[in-house]
Amino acid sequence: MRIEPVVRGLIEGLLVDGEHPVPVDETVVAMVRKIDGMPGLMRFGIRVLVVCFDWYGLIRSGRRFRSQSLESKRARISEWANAPLGPCRDMVEFFRKMGTFVSMSIDEAGHR
């Protein structure tokens, strides 16, 4: 299953603030590449979580996460960021921290 649309939604929900330009396309490509480069178990785990997160949106509000509005995406992300289950929190934390690092690195490389 392709995870790019869910990764895109996570990057938009976590990093886009409406004031500062974020290189969303490049960040999504780099994040998917990073996930594909992970050790096997981690790669498998994060892919499963991303897919579960997508379908969680359907259960929670009738549409898969990838198809929700930015506001709804942020709400779903916030729910997982504060979930009682560690892996859910870890997934959001991973996309927040690594996504921020990747997007700013792309920004910086562009200015270099």
Place this chain on the structure above:
Amino acid sequence: MTAALLAEAGEDVVIVEEGQDLSIDSTPDHSLAQMEEKWRSGGLTAAFGSPKVTYIEGRCVGGASESNAGLYHPPIPDVLERWAAEFGIEDFGADELAPHLDAVVQEIGVNGRPGGFSPASQALAAGADAMGWRWAEIQRFWRYEQTENGEVIGHRRSMSQTLLPRAVAAGARLLCDTRIDAIERRGNRAVAAVGVSGSEPIRLSFDRVVVCAGAIQTPRLLRNSGWLHVGDGLTLNPMVRIVAKFAEPVNVPSFGVPVVQIEEFKPAMTIGCSYSAPPHLAMWLEGSPEDVRRSLEQWERLAVFYVKVCGQGAGTVRTMPIFGDALVRYRTHADDFAALSEGLSRLTSALFAAGATEVHSPLPGAEPLKNASEADGLRGVLNPRNASLSAIHLHSSVRMGSDSRRCGADSFGRLWGADNVMVNDSSLLPTSPGVNPQGTILAIARRNAIRWLDG
């Protein structure tokens, strides 16, 4: 180190490296591109546990020395003596290791940056002074030159720049892009290494083999080869980071890695400053995207600081069924959460004493601290649920020592249960050394290699 000494002694040496042979400046230091090119799995590796601990491993010719900070801290004599006593390591101690440390410093080059250290380092030093704590400038495996206009240019003294050329000049052959999956054995004798070179299967026969693949990959390879007594006892130094804001600019990335550390609490605890370019800062700032971007508008006034402790926990290295990767598990000790929290409190006090106007708490969703009185509130604050831990120094997965029931290798790195297999990397360190370990690892490697050559 091992390859250079063996080749110079006339041995027929083949160096096998899983990663690529890359130029030292193929990517900018501390960049995303460097992570992806020179670190295993792009730097995304983690020890499973509660919480998980992220760590990094080099994967290129020269290993981690091609991209790490290269900080040189001599080992603490008491720690060496404790290792010798507790693990029965023969001919080992501060006096025995001293000539090897001297040789490492001479042969590779350890220097301080001319022209002083970065403003962030100065801030940490000022904070330590205000608290009455000892601090020190940590030298690096770097060489510096100063241009006529005063610009300081640094050159990393990594393995690809120092010992590997020596080994090759002495006749060693370098085989990169080659992954060894297992060592074939006949009884206790290793006979060949098998794996993949590029996309082709490879089998290298040998008289003896030295495994120097680091604290994760060394035990993984040995266990894949049937030596199942290694891979326990993994130690690491859990680390937490915080971002502090100052009234004046403190962040000058051209200074490179900040070099001041607070010495007062070593070896149990090290407090220091991290490389703090905006992408790195952003990772450690809490808050909404708007908050983070707003904070970064004044990035020159922000810097990342860290607390790391000698972990009391222990971990294991195994091979993951199906996937084949290393499965690393680590149980962080309850005392480590307390020690890291105490360290955060101390660091925060020092930063406010040095003029910080704001310290960003590492806790998810927490508001920045505004004054020193809030530092006390950080005591005991970390727990498995909220701590975001990382580690850059891993050891002890093939401990050296005379007791084969507790140690993977003997006092000189010869693998117990094998006639012709040696280990010579960070895996041998019996516990965390409590200081940046590169110098200690190199000195022990030199000691062991010379011992093998002496028979």
